[in-house]
Amino acid sequence: xxxxxxxxxxxxxxxxxxxxxxxxxxxxxxxxxxxxxxxxxxxxxxxxxxxxxxxxxxxxxxxxxxxxxxxxxxxxxxxxxxxxxxxxxxxxxxxxxxxxxxxxxxxxxxxxxxxxxxxxxxxxxxxxxxxxxxxxxxxxxxxxxxxxxxxxxxxxxxxxxxxxxxxxxxxxxxxxxxxxxxxxxxxxxxxxxxxxxxxxxxxxxxxxxxxxxxxxxxxxxxxxxxxxxxxxxxxxxxxxxxxxxxxxxxxxxxxxxxxxxxxxxxxxxxxxxxxxxxxxxxxxxxxxxxxxxxxxxxxxxxxxxxxxxxxxxxxxxxxxxxxxxxxxxxxxxxxxxxxxxxxxxxxxxxxxxxxxxxxxxxxxxxxxxxxxxxxxxxxxxxxxxxxxxxxxxxxxxxxxxxxxxxxxxxxxxxxxxxxxxxxxxxxxxxxxxxxxxxxxxxxxxxxxxxxxxxxxxxxxxxxxxxxxxxxxxxxxxxxxxxxxxxxxxxxxxxxxxxxxxxxxxxxxxxxxxxxxxxxxxxxxxxxxxxxxxxxxxxxxxxxxxxxxxxxxxxxxxxxxxxxxxxxxxxxxxxxxxxxxxxxxxxxxxxxxxxxxxxxxxxxxxxxxxxxxxxxxxxxxxxxxxxxxxxxxxxxxxxxxxxxxxxxxxxxxxxxxxxxxxxxxxxxxxxxxxxxxxxxxxxxxxxxxxxxxxxxxxxxxxxxxxxxxxxxxxxxxxxxxxxxxxxxxxxxxxxxxxxxxxxxxxxxxxxxxxxxxxxxxxxxxxxxxxxxxxxxxxxxxxxxxxxxxxxxxxxxxxxxxxx
Numbered sequence: 001x002x003x004x005x006x007x008x009x010x011x012x013x014x015x016x017x018x019x020x021x022x023x024x025x026x027x028x029x030x031x032x033x034x035x036x037x038x039x040x041x042x043x044x045x046x047x048x049x050x051x052x053x054x055x056x057x058x059x060x061x062x063x064x065x066x067x068x069x070x071x072x073x074x075x076x077x078x079x080x081x082x083x084x085x086x087x088x089x090x091x092x093x094x095x096x097x098x099x100x101x102x103x104x105x106x107x108x109x110x111x112x113x114x115x116x117x118x119x120x121x122x123x124x125x126x127x128x129x130x131x132x133x134x135x136x137x138x139x140x141x142x143x144x145x146x147x148x149x150x151x152x153x154x155x156x157x158x159x160x161x162x163x164x165x166x167x168x169x170x171x172x173x174x175x176x177x178x179x180x181x182x183x184x185x186x187x188x189x190x191x192x193x194x195x196x197x198x199x200x201x202x203x204x205x206x207x208x209x210x211x212x213x214x215x216x217x218x219x220x221x222x223x224x225x226x227x228x229x230x231x232x233x234x235x236x237x238x239x240x241x242x243x244x245x246x247x248x249x250x251x252x253x254x255x256x257x258x259x260x261x262x263x264x265x266x267x268x269x270x271x272x273x274x275x276x277x278x279x280x281x282x283x284x285x286x287x288x289x290x291x292x293x294x295x296x297x298x299x300x301x302x303x304x305x306x307x308x309x310x311x312x313x314x315x316x317x318x319x320x321x322x323x324x325x326x327x328x329x330x331x332x333x334x335x336x337x338x339x340x341x342x343x344x345x346x347x348x349x350x351x352x353x354x355x356x357x358x359x360x361x362x363x364x365x366x367x368x369x370x371x372x373x374x375x376x377x378x379x380x381x382x383x384x385x386x387x388x389x390x391x392x393x394x395x396x397x398x399x400x401x402x403x404x405x406x407x408x409x410x411x412x413x414x415x416x417x418x419x420x421x422x423x424x425x426x427x428x429x430x431x432x433x434x435x436x437x438x439x440x441x442x443x444x445x446x447x448x449x450x451x452x453x454x455x456x457x458x459x460x461x462x463x464x465x466x467x468x469x470x471x472x473x474x475x476x477x478x479x480x481x482x483x484x485x486x487x488x489x490x491x492x493x494x495x496x497x498x499x500x501x502x503x504x505x506x507x508x509x510x511x512x513x514x515x516x517x518x519x520x521x522x523x524x525x526x527x528x529x530x531x532x533x534x535x536x537x538x539x540x541x542x543x544x545x546x547x548x549x550x551x552x553x554x555x556x557x558x559x560x561x562x563x564x565x566x567x568x569x570x571x572x573x574x575x576x577x578x579x580x581x582x583x584x585x586x587x588x589x590x591x592x593x594x595x596x597x598x599x600x601x602x603x604x605x606x607x608x609x610x611x612x613x614x615x616x617x618x619x620x621x622x623x624x625x626x627x628x629x630x631x632x633x634x635x636x637x638x639x640x641x642x643x644x645x646x647x648x649x650x651x652x653x654x655x656x657x658x659x660x661x662x663x664x665x666x667x668x669x670x671x672x673x674x675x676x677x678x679x680x681x682x683x684x685x686x687x688x689x690x691x692x693x694x695x696x697x698x699x700x701x702x703x704x705x706x707x708x709x710x711x712x713x714x715x716x717x718x719x720x721x722x723x724x725x726x727x728x729x730x731x732x733x734x735x736x737x738x739x740x741x742x743x744x745x746x747x748x749x750x751x752x753x754x755x756x757x758x759x760x761x762x763x764x765x766x767x768x769x770x771x772x773x774x775x776x777x778x779x780x781x782x783x784x785x786x787x788x789x790x791x792x793x794x795x796x797x798x799x800x801x802x
């Protein structure tokens with residue numbers, strides 16, 4: 001870096017280091033002069049320490065007393081309002097070491113925000129500011145060293161103007177020791193119990209910063225979202241999630257499916273350790289300007305016992321990536337309540353799925369791995385990958401603000417926010433966390449209680465899923481259950497009579513005309529306070545049977561009870577029956593109906609949409625070269641008995657690999673030519689033609705011309721013999737010409753064009769062929785003349801070896 005960008009801590013240290021009067025001893029200077037590395041210089045540069053100087057603090061998330069080897073922890077350096085700092089240095093040393101050797105340092109830091117922090121150029125194990133400016137807090141990740149390291153000292157120096165504070169103990173130094181193997185798997189607890197009085201109410205606001213602009217690589221344009229926020233304020237005896245721990249089933253369902261249902265169930269099972277369940281709606285899409293959509297928020301309360309808060313939300317779509325806070329302590333050491341917390345968030349891996357991209361197919365991690373922060377070096381296909389190992393850009397920020405306090409407060413340090421109220425407002429009704437991509441009908445009426453006694457039972461209501469806009473996001477809560485008890489029972493009033501159900505109505509008191517009928521119930525249990533039951537045990541109502549009672553009337557029985565509805569959901573039919581007791585005395589037909597039917601409405605049908613897994617990766621191409629097919633599949637997650645699913649579970653598409661090799665293809669050999677000499681030794685040739693040239697690495701063409709020796713009669717010696725051969729050849733040509741003339745006279749209508757020129761040789765060397773053609777100029781119309789055809793001649797060429 002240029003001198004103008006050199007870290008302020010380094011430049012100020014260079015200025016103050018020679019000044020003994022500023023608090024550095026001669027012994028310190030002498031030791032520093034012997035040191036070659038800046039690491040040792042920053043460690044020996046001890047400023048004047050001020051007692052009770054607590055403007056600045058160094059904190060490890062969760063305030064653990066022990067670290068687990070290999071686990072990652074968020075480290076925060078902050079200044080209390082109105083203080084600030086311009087520069088800083090952060091290191092981690094093995095206990096008892098001075099830091100002038102590489103092996104003295106413990107663990108490794110990971111940069112979260114490159115605009116705020118960087119590694120020191122002269123001391124790569126230390127973290128310092130990127131640019132000198134006013135700041136009140138910085139954050140980095142620290143990965144604990146391997147087993148056997150022992151205790152580690154995290155130390156920070158603060159540069160404020162031209163003063164350096166660097167403390168060996170106090171608020172800028174943290175000691176954290178290796179966790180004993182015997183306690184492996186035990187959750188780190190905050191060091192101190194909370195000493196605050198009363199209760200406090202907070203508002204959590206979540207600001208997503210994950211968009212195509214900030215994180216362009218492979219950004220899922222269509223399906224990007226944050227799932228519903230789920231969390232709680234809780235005690236140190238219950239941990240929702242933590243780095244280095246294993247995800248529960250609830251955390252897994254949030255991480256992989258974005259569903260908070262199981263997580264909320266787990267939280268409510270810890271009712272003694274939980275004060276408030278924190279819930280906020282999902283965000284589709286993941287980012288929109290704040291003037292278009294307000295940031296989601298939720299309010300919660302804390303008390304002395306349940307002073308921690310945790311939450312998580314899925315970054316979707318993703319294999320199992322989330323952001324959130326774990327065991328954020330809102331109780332101060334001064335026995336008060338934290339005024340405001342601002343945390344920048346990077347994604348973490350739940351350790352349940354091994355996918356590496358936003359839309360990787362399901363790939364369960366077996367065995368399950370521990371929760372860990374994502375890094376830029378996890379996998380080359382990761383959307384956060386950086387080959388240089390840079391920091392991951394922040395994807396969200398959460399702000400937690402105190403909005404009210406209740407009861408007597410006992411904090412020692414005065415609070416600059418006057419928000420003490422006589423009573424905290426009642427907790428707001430929990431918001432519906434249904435994803436916005438799920439469109440439902442209204443809830444049906446509540447069903448009857450499953451218990452007809454005073455034992456606790458359940459009643460149910462249903463709603464229909466009308467549309468699921470995104471199949472990758474499950475739509476929960478199509479059924480809702482509520483505890484209930486039988487008629488006449490109450491779990492709140494100890495003076496209530498516990499009654500049985502009503503017994504069926506008695507027959508009507510008359511067989512013709514208007515009468516009465518009654519039904520009864522009995523007391524199952526008298527009130528605990530010994531009082532008498534004033535609840536009626538008998539009901540009477542009028543009934544009409546056979547309105548016409550003349551002898552000619554048809555007498556029938558009362559209507560029986562209605563049959564069950566023919567449909568289990570939606571609209572059906574129900575029937576009831578009665579019998580003919582007496583036919584008319586005049587023998588006429590009985591016109592009274594013996595069966596009656598009417599429509600019945602049941603709760604709306606609980607239609608389960610096709611819940612499908614993401615598509616698998618495409619299969620290998622069906623061929624090893626050329627054109628083929630490849631396929632991919634997905635699985636049906638919803639049970640088959642819940643309804644037919646017409647969505648396709650397999651897709652196929654064409655695939656193209658490099659062309660297949662094409663071998664050379666040749667014609668058959670031609671006949672051998674005549675010997676090239678009229679006497680003595682000579683040679684003759686034969687040829688073949690290339691039908692298909694070799695392509696894409698196919699087998700090369702073999703020879704296309706072959707020669708063979710030939711021998712004709714012996715040549716006669718002497719000058720007269722040459723002259724004789726010449727005469728014989730001339731006579732032969734004359735004879736052939738004469739024959740042609742006769743043919744032309746005999747067949748005057750078959751005329752041929754002159755021979756064309758020879759074509760180019762088919763090869764440059766190794767023996768090729770040339771062709772020429774004689775085409776018919778005029779053909780005989782006679783059917784007896786068939787020898788008038790085009791002619792073709794071949795000859796060898798370029799017979800020299802290649």
